[in-house]
Amino acid sequence: MNLNYNRIIELLEGQPEQYVSGEALSRELNISRTAVWKQMKKLESQGYRIEASRRLGYRLMGKPSKLTLPELLVKLEGTTLVRSIKLLDSVDSTQNIAQQMAEEGAPEGTLVIADQQTNGRGRLGRSWVSPAGKGVWMSLVLRPGIPLQFAPQLTLLTAVALCRALKSVVPLEIGIKWPNDLLIGGKKISGILLESTAEDERLRYVIAGVGVSVNLEPEDYPKELLDVATSLLIAGGEHIDRGAVVAAFIRQLEHLYAVYQREGFGPIRTLWEALSVTLHKPTKLYAPTEVFEGTPIGLDERGALLVEKADGSVVPVFSAEMRFPEANSGG
Numbered sequence: 001m002n003l004n005y006n007r008i009i010e011l012l013e014g015q016p017e018q019y020v021s022g023e024a025l026s027r028e029l030n031i032s033r034t035a036v037w038k039q040m041k042k043l044e045s046q047g048y049r050i051e052a053s054r055r056l057g058y059r060l061m062g063k064p065s066k067l068t069l070p071e072l073l074v075k076l077e078g079t080t081l082v083r084s085i086k087l088l089d090s091v092d093s094t095q096n097i098a099q100q101m102a103e104e105g106a107p108e109g110t111l112v113i114a115d116q117q118t119n120g121r122g123r124l125g126r127s128w129v130s131p132a133g134k135g136v137w138m139s140l141v142l143r144p145g146i147p148l149q150f151a152p153q154l155t156l157l158t159a160v161a162l163c164r165a166l167k168s169v170v171p172l173e174i175g176i177k178w179p180n181d182l183l184i185g186g187k188k189i190s191g192i193l194l195e196s197t198a199e200d201e202r203l204r205y206v207i208a209g210v211g212v213s214v215n216l217e218p219e220d221y222p223k224e225l226l227d228v229a230t231s232l233l234i235a236g237g238e239h240i241d242r243g244a245v246v247a248a249f250i251r252q253l254e255h256l257y258a259v260y261q262r263e264g265f266g267p268i269r270t271l272w273e274a275l276s277v278t279l280h281k282p283t284k285l286y287a288p289t290e291v292f293e294g295t296p297i298g299l300d301e302r303g304a305l306l307v308e309k310a311d312g313s314v315v316p317v318f319s320a321e322m323r324f325p326e327a328n329s330g331g
């Protein structure tokens with residue numbers, strides 16, 4: 001934050017919800033009105049909510065809700081999965097930090113949360129839009145001690161946990177697109193990236209990366225994503241407390257992870273199938289070695305998607321990109 005930012009915030013806060021003219025701001029800061037406008041845009045990108053009127057100037061309608069450790073600890077009271085939280089301002093990717101910590105021996109339940117990611121990454125080498133103060137960008141170290149081949153089950157479990165968590169926070173229709181994208185009205189609201197390291201075919205650790213687009217506004221997205229991505233704010237019209245999202249997710253994950261360790265994948269599979277919005281819809285699958293059409297009919301006991309082809313055969317799919325004929329099938 002430079003001096004102009006701080007002064008602008010002071011001036012706007014001095015008159016809460018009242019307009020301060022661009023002219024007054026430019027005079028006070030000794031910068032041009034275009035420069036004032038640019039500073040406003042920067043403040044908005046930091047999570048400040050500023051209303052601009054050509055005639056009246058600017059007014060401050062809301063400040064970024066900073067996640068704080070005490071607040072998170074209160075919200076997580078009674079849970080046991082998360083053993084420590086590293087809360088950071090700006091990082092390249094929380095995945096990198098969590099991975100480094102896991103390599104250094106961090107135990108299961110180490111949670112890394114960042115306000116902003118400068119190089120957030122998604123599946124299939126994509127980047128993940130992670131502006132400051134507007135989303136939940138977090139990575140959790142898990143050490144499930146299961147065979148590597150079961151890793152896809154954890155991805156599906158994480159999607160169920162996140163879907164149930166978001167449904168508990170906002171009254172919106174949210175469903176899972178295989179394997180683990182959450183969609184509202186066909187647009188992607190969150191992403192999950194599980195990165196694992198194995199030794200002798202057993203998982204040493206898994207970094208469960210979760211990104212939820214909570215309070216992003218249309219301007220926060222590159223244009224080409226607007227058709228396929230949304231946020232809780234855009235979809236529901238309300239600013240949502242990011243701490244509540246984190247806590248709801250951890251509570252769901254803790255519960256489902258315990259069910260999984262006790263009873264195996266069966267109950268998770270049933271929950272996933274019930275929340276899926278892509279089952280029983282003909283689709284095209286872009287797998288690493290082939291592209292084919294079929295209808296997903298369920299999951300098998302390993303966590304593979306069962307796809308029925310036109311000839312009636314059913315094939316298990318572990319990794320592929322699902323695309324539907326209609327445009328809005330999510331990223």
Ligand code: BTN
Nearest residue numbers: 093120121122123138191209211
């Ligand atoms: C996807 O849908 O492609 C997965 C997106 C995962 C994004 C999260 S945000 C927190 C964590 N850090 C990252 O760099 N990526 C994951």
